[in-house]
Amino acid sequence: IMSPSWSPDGSRLAYVSFEHRRPKIFVQNLQTGQRDVVSQSEGINGAPAWSPDGRQLALTLTSGDNPDIYVLDLVSKKLQQVTRHWAIDTEPSWMPDGREIVFTSSRSGKPQLYRVNVNQGDRPQRITFDGDYNANAHIGPDGKSLAFVQGAGNVFKIATLDLQTGFVQSV
Secondary structure, eight states, rough: HHHHHHHSSSSEEEEEEEEEEEOEEEEETTTOOOOEEEEEOOOOOEEEEEEEEOOOEHHHHHTTTTEEEEEETTTOOEEEOOOOOOOOOOEEEEEETEEEEEEEEEEEEEEEEEEEEETTTOEEEEEOOOOSEEEEEEEOOOOSSEEEEETTEEEEEEEEEETTTTTTEEO
């Protein structure tokens, strides 16, 4: 079991389980204990992240051999592909307005952070440039900054990025 993610209201958890040796994404109601499989596609089912309104999950799924970011509407069960690239796109994190996702991608050759509008089909925009490795973004509550893992060589640290100015600071 891995990648637990709290729903915004704290009543449910989404997570990945490898029951029967195959990854599936579950949503479990913490009060009743009921759990539902929400994704069990062939290949990777990973990195669930709740939308701010709790109605959607951003997921990493494979289409063929390629991991991309998808959004699953939990009511309609409609699945929308957000990224399409030969590189690995993973670790989605929602902006507080629910319109954009920040994710990790290897499309520049090494892991970097990108931002994309979920509903407009825009091309993702790279937002990190310092360091060889920038991954696993967590958006601040006000949506103005994010924390992430930054690395160069064998040295890894936590850094923050001001999304308005682009200023990166090691913590």
